[in-house]
Amino acid sequence: MENEIEKIVLKLNEIDAVKLGEFKLKSGIISPIYIDLRVTVSEPKLLSLIGDFMYKRVYNDSNSGNKPKLLCGVPYTALPIATAMSVQNDIPMVIRRKEAKAYGTKQLIEGRFKEGDNVLVIEDLVTSGASVLETVRDLKSVGLTVTDVVVLLDRQQGAKQELEKNGLRLHSVFTMEQLIDTLIKAGKLVGPQLELVQKFLDANRQVVVPVQPTTPQPVKSHLSFQERSQLANCNKMAQKLFRLMSEKKSNLAVAADLTTKAEVLKLADAIGSEIVVLKTHVDIISDYDEDFVKQLKALSEKHKFLIFEDRKFADIGNTVKYQYQSGVYKISEWSDMVTVHAVAGPGIIDSFKDSVLQKECGLLMLAQMSSKGSLCVGEYTQQVVEMAKQNQDCVMGFICQERLSNMPEHFVLMTPGVQLNNTADTLGQQYNTPDYIVQEKSTDVIIVGRGIYQSQDPKSEAHKYRTIAWDSYEKRLSK
C-alpha cells in the first residue's frame, strides 16, 4: 500500500494537484499548501486508481460497516471519483444537489433510493469535515443512513474527530503527514517551503467550520392574514397590509402601467374597491406632476388601498437616499411601499431607515423575479432573505415567485407575472395563474397588470381576479 500511496502522491504532484503558495481555505484560514484534486478529471487512469484505492480502504478497514447500498460524492470534486467507484464496483450512486434547482423537480437528492439505504459518502479531501457534514445532513433529511465516509486525503485538521462526534467513521487513503513525507523523500518539498508547511500544520490541528443551514425548500403557509398581522408587529406596513387584506377580503394588487395621469387615475377609481395595493411606475407617466400624487392619494383613501411605487432601487445607499426622497418624484412623500434590490449590499436598506420608519413605509426586497433567465435565484435569493431578516423593521416582505422555508410568516409575499390566460409575453415576462401562485406557491398577494388594465372591462376583470385569488387563499388555509 505504501508504494501505491507514493505512486498516487507523486502523480498528483506531477499533474500540479499539489500546489505550494498562499491559499484561502473554506474555513478562511490561509494555507501554504493546497491540494486541488479537480485536475484529476483530466487523468482517467489516475481517477480510476484513486477510486479503487478509496474503495479498498473502506473494505480493508477492520471497523468498516456493511457494504453500502449507494455511493454519494460530495459535490463537486468527488463526483467523478464516486462515479469511477460506482462503475468499478457496480454500486449505484445518488447525487446531492448543492442548491435545490429554482425550477423543475427540485429534488435535493437525485437518483433512486429507498428509505433506510446506507450510503458511503465519498470526498476528495477533508479539512474540518464541514462539507461532508452538509452532504450527510441532506442525505439523512430524505431518510438515507450514513455510517462511513471515505476520503483520499485527510488534512488532519479536526475532521476525524468532528465526524466521529456525528457518528461517522472517517477512512482516508493517506494523511497530510504521509503526503508531505512522500514529497520530502522524493525531494519535492525543501527549505523554507517545508518549514512553512510544517508550521501551518502544527498551528491548525483543529478547525471548526459551521455547517451551512439546509437549502430552503418551498413550503406552504396555513396561517390567516389576520394571524400574520399579529406576527408582523415588527413592521407597521406589513401589519397594515395584512389587516387590510383581512378586512377587504382581497389579496389583489394591480400594476397600473399606463403612461398618462388620466389613465392611471381612471383605472385606480374603477378598480379601487377590488384591490389592496395599486402598483405604479411613475417614471413612465409622461405628464406626471404633484397634482397626480394628490389625486392618487385621495383615491387610495376613498377606496382603501395602499400605493406601491415599484422603483427597484439598486444603487449605493447615498444615491438611493436622494432617489427616494428628492428629484421630480419625491417618492418617500407618497408611496406606502417600494421595491429594493439587494445587489448593492445591506447599505441600501440603511439609506431608507430614517425616512421609512418615520413615514411608515415598507420595503419589499426583490428575492425572485418573474422574467425568464432572471439571476435572482438560488444562493442570491437566500442572501436576500437573510438581509431582510436582519432589517425586519424596514423590510415588510418580498417580491418572489414562491414561499421558501426560510421566509418567516411576518413577511408579506407579493408575486408579479400573474395572468389567467397568457403564459409569456415577447420580452421575457412569464405568467402563472392566480390559483397556482396562491395555493401551490403559497405567496400572499398577486400582482396583475396587463391581465386587468388591457381588458375590455377592467373593473369586472379585477373582480374576477380578486375572487379567484381570495378563494385560493381560503382553500390554502383549509388544507
Ligand code: 5BU
Ligand atoms: P404584467 O402586465 O402583469 O406583466 O405586469 C407586471 C408588473 O409587475 C410590471 O409592472 C412589472 O414591472 C412588475 N414586475 C414583474 O412583472 N416581474 C418582476 O419580477 C417584478 C416586477 Br420584481
